[in-house]
Amino acid sequence: MDIDTEAAGPERAGTVEWTVVESAIGPLLLAATGRGLVQVGFHADPARRERMLDRLAGQLGAEPVECASGRLAEAVRRLDRYFAGERDALDLPLDWTLTTGFHRQVLRELATGVPYGTVVGYGELARRVGQPGAAQAVGAAMGANPLPLVVPCHRVVESDGGLGGFGGGLETKRQLLALEGVLPAPLF
Known part of the structure; x- marks a missing residue:
C-alpha cells in the first residue's frame, strides 16, 4: 500500500x-x-x-x-x-x-504489517501501535475504516480465534479470509 x-x-x-x-x-x-x-x-x-x-x-x-x-x-x-x-x-x-489520530495509526499498521493470507488479533494490533490495553479502540478503528478490503480490516480477529466484527458482515469476512487461504472455503 x-x-x-x-x-x-x-x-x-x-x-x-x-x-x-x-x-x-x-x-x-x-x-x-x-x-x-x-x-x-x-x-x-x-x-x-x-x-x-x-x-x-x-x-x-x-x-x-x-x-x-x-x-x-x-x-x-x-x-x-x-x-x-x-x-x-x-x-x-x-x-x-x-481518518485521523489513533485510527489512522492503527490502519496504517494494518495496511503495512498484516500481509495477505495472515491475521492479527485486536490486542496484538493495539500492542504494535504502542497501546497494549486498547484492543476495543482498535475495534472502533476497524469499524471506522474508510478503506476496508484495501486496508484489510477483515484480517483482524479475536484472540480466541473468533472472527470478531466486520462492517461488511461476517459472511463477507469469511469469504475474504477463505479467498486468502486463512479459512477453508465453504463446502456449499
Whole structure:
C-alpha cells in the first residue's frame, strides 16, 4: 500500500470520483481523489450508494462525480486481480483524509504489517501501535475504516480465534479470509 499519500485536510480543490464495481462479495463503491483511493463501501446497492455518496460529499466538501477521468481504472483492475487470488493486487495509492489520530495509526499498521493470507488479533494490533490495553479502540478503528478490503480490516480477529466484527458482515469476512487461504472455503 502506498501509505505515504497524505492529506492535510478535506479535499476542496479537486474532485472526488466514484464508481461501483461488481465483485465476488457484491457491489463495491470506490471513490478516489487526486491523492488516491479514499473510500471503499460494501453492498453498494443504489439506495446505500446514495447514502455513502452524500456522506462522502459532506466529509470531503466536494460533490462526488461518477468516474469521469479514469482515476479509478487501476483500482478496478487490481480488485479484479485480488479476487482472482493475486496476493499483492491491492497495493494502491491511498488518501487518508477520512481518518485521523489513533485510527489512522492503527490502519496504517494494518495496511503495512498484516500481509495477505495472515491475521492479527485486536490486542496484538493495539500492542504494535504502542497501546497494549486498547484492543476495543482498535475495534472502533476497524469499524471506522474508510478503506476496508484495501486496508484489510477483515484480517483482524479475536484472540480466541473468533472472527470478531466486520462492517461488511461476517459472511463477507469469511469469504475474504477463505479467498486468502486463512479459512477453508465453504463446502456449499
